[in-house]
Amino acid sequence: MNAFTTKNWEEKIVSGTEGSGPRVAYAHATFAYEGVIEAESICDLLLYYAGEGYDSGQTTSPCFERFEGKVDGREGTFIVRHEYTFDAKGIASTFTVVPGSGTGELAGITGSGTAGGAMGEDRVAYTFEYTF
Numbered sequence: 001m002n003a004f005t006t007k008n009w010e011e012k013i014v015s016g017t018e019g020s021g022p023r024v025a026y027a028h029a030t031f032a033y034e035g036v037i038e039a040e041s042i043c044d045l046l047l048y049y050a051g052e053g054y055d056s057g058q059t060t061s062p063c064f065e066r067f068e069g070k071v072d073g074r075e076g077t078f079i080v081r082h083e084y085t086f087d088a089k090g091i092a093s094t095f096t097v098v099p100g101s102g103t104g105e106l107a108g109i110t111g112s113g114t115a116g117g118a119m120g121e122d123r124v125a126y127t128f129e130y131t132f
Helices: none
Strands: 003-017 020-034 037-049 059-071 074-086 090-097 110-118 123-131
Touching: 003 037, 020 059, 037 074
Parallel strands: none
Antiparallel strands: 003 020, 003 123, 020 037, 037 059, 059 074, 074 090, 090 110, 110 123
């Protein structure tokens, strides 16, 4: 199964205040991937909250994630750009590999995928279609 787990999540509000109206936060996260991607990643997210918590409706978050590890046995690094949405029910993302970001045996990698699961789950499933 293709899945990842959160190893670390640090979030802080950068605009607006907790509990009142729309606000923007920044999160810095570390994930561990298994499956076709065997890697650790560092992800930087810009989070938009429409109102109080996740219950206020769907929100959106663009982010960049840098992977270091293996894809299908090939070792190197690469970066993807996500567009996350999340609400009280869960998270969903579509992502694409940033052109030219692959290094080592992952040089020339292109591709896209999805990630999603219920809010609060330890493991999040992902798909990844790629070529070299």
